[in-house]
Amino acid sequence: MKRLILILGVHAIVAPAYAQTVNAVQTTEELRNVYNNWRSSMVSKDAGLWKRCISTTKQIKVRNLIWSERRPFPQTVFASPIAPPDIRKLQAMRVRVQGRTAKSTYFGKVDFGIGGGTH
Numbered sequence: 347m348k349r350l351i352l353i354l355g356v357h358a359i360v361a362p363a364y365a366q367t368v369n370a371v372q373t374t375e376e377l378r379n380v381y382n383n384w385r386s387s388m389v390s391k392d393a394g395l396w397k398r399c400i401s402t403t404k405q406i407k408v409r410n411l412i413w414s415e416r417r418p419f420p421q422t423v424f425a426s427p428i429a430p431p432d433i434r435k436l437q438a439m440r441v442r443v444q445g446r447t448a449k450s451t452y453f454g455k456v457d458f459g460i461g462g463g464t465h
Contacts, residue, residue, distance in 0.1 A: 349383045377450040381433060391424040431461035 380399060387395035397405060412419045434456035 370441050373443060373448055374438050374450055377422065377437070377441065378449055385430040385432070387428070388424060388430045393420040393423070396420065396423060427460070431456045431458055
């Protein structure tokens with residue numbers, strides 16, 4: 347009987363940890379896909395794809411900021427001098443989920459596509 351309680355106790359501790367790990371991997375992949383879609387919209391300067399990748403709240407904030415500076419929207423969204431970095435070669439370090447929002451942190455050498463040699 348003591349063994350049964352010990353085994354159930356271990357499963358009760360290990361199962362949620364395993365579920366969190368699986369959920370973190372799944373969330374990391376989902377966030378990676380969202381980022382890659384956003385990156386694709388920025389590189390191709392596709393306003394329709396950009397709108398599908400960004401929350402409505404963020405769209406409104408970006409639009410209002412651009413309009414407050416009296417610049418054209420959505421053209422200004424794509425007027426960045428640097429390219430969004432490709433994260434395929436970066437190591438996913440951490441995923442943090444809080445309510446309906448999530449963040450992922452990556453580690454590695456980032457290429458913003460602005461030129462320059464490596465020394």
